Amino acid sequence: MSTLWLRYPFVVNTVNTKPYHHGNLREEMVRIGVQLAAEGGPEAVSLRKIARRAGVSPSAAYRHFPGQDSLLGAVRHTAADALGRSMQDAVSQVAADAPAAERVIAAGRGYFEFALDRRMLFRCLASGFELPEQDSQDSPFARLLELVGGLEREALAVVDAAARFDAAVALWSAVHGISVLCTSGALRDVPPPRNRELLEVTLATAVRGLRF
Template identity: 40%
Template structure:
């Protein structure tokens, strides 16, 4: 057990996970700027020395928080899609899934701005001697993109005649919802009322659905 100030001992069974949870809380409260290893250690109740046994510094901790935030974003998108009512028409069902995934993306950004910003922060690169399984693990940042791309491909397979998907349509759709999210968080659209914001989101998503298919 790791020693802490005051002669106490740390009784948690997984200090690394506790530090990650504390760091995620910090990001939730204030974005990636708030993620500091010493502060995470203070919240858990251990010394900085104990924390440094699990993370070599702020960069490694922030990369871990970013991964966690990216997963939460994709989870929010999938939950939004799961809540969307079904439709007998395959094309309509596919359109609804695309829109729901994108709406879940924007909704996560608006509801969790700190975590959203952390999901796309740029901490220092991994050290060359970092364990290979951590450096080579699939990037969860691409899961949000993959969900959108696959939904667009499914939409293209519906209808008669079948419509193709424009080249790089997934990236274009991702750019649209990501840019909209940033405008709602940090740009002039942050001043919109909830009703106006919903209208802008709906219009953007309609453009995403219609604009990514070839004639």
């Protein structure tokens, strides 16, 4: 009981009168931005709407972001992390003794599943003009490069070491292309067993094409 009495002023402060300072507004705005992006795509990420939902004035955003582009950039960054996680999850479910090609294909599936599962967020990501993403070691592309390296070692495909980057780009292009086409492109209405078939054909073609 006494603890309840002691907590009373705190309750008043958070429920009836909100504090002047939010606490960590930046993270909150990014969180809401991701939510808006997931609902309505990149054009739904409005600075004013985010501020409104965060219970804050529009100009408060400018204490944390130079402008809306920066906010959208932060949202994209978060989305990119989620994409990477989706890829890694898919890869990590492949048996350790499976051939390396299986891992590459699993990464592609993870990419595609993320795109289909969270179309709007993926559209937001794909519409990005700036993707610094120079986390090098942790970026999805770096991971893909590593997987291609696995292909080399197993000689499932003969890939010249200097051309590893090129091979990764070819794979990335195919996966990104089919993902865009099936989420916001000409194939976006293809229903779901068929779109997975198209993914599989595209993946198989790309991987097979790495052999000389």
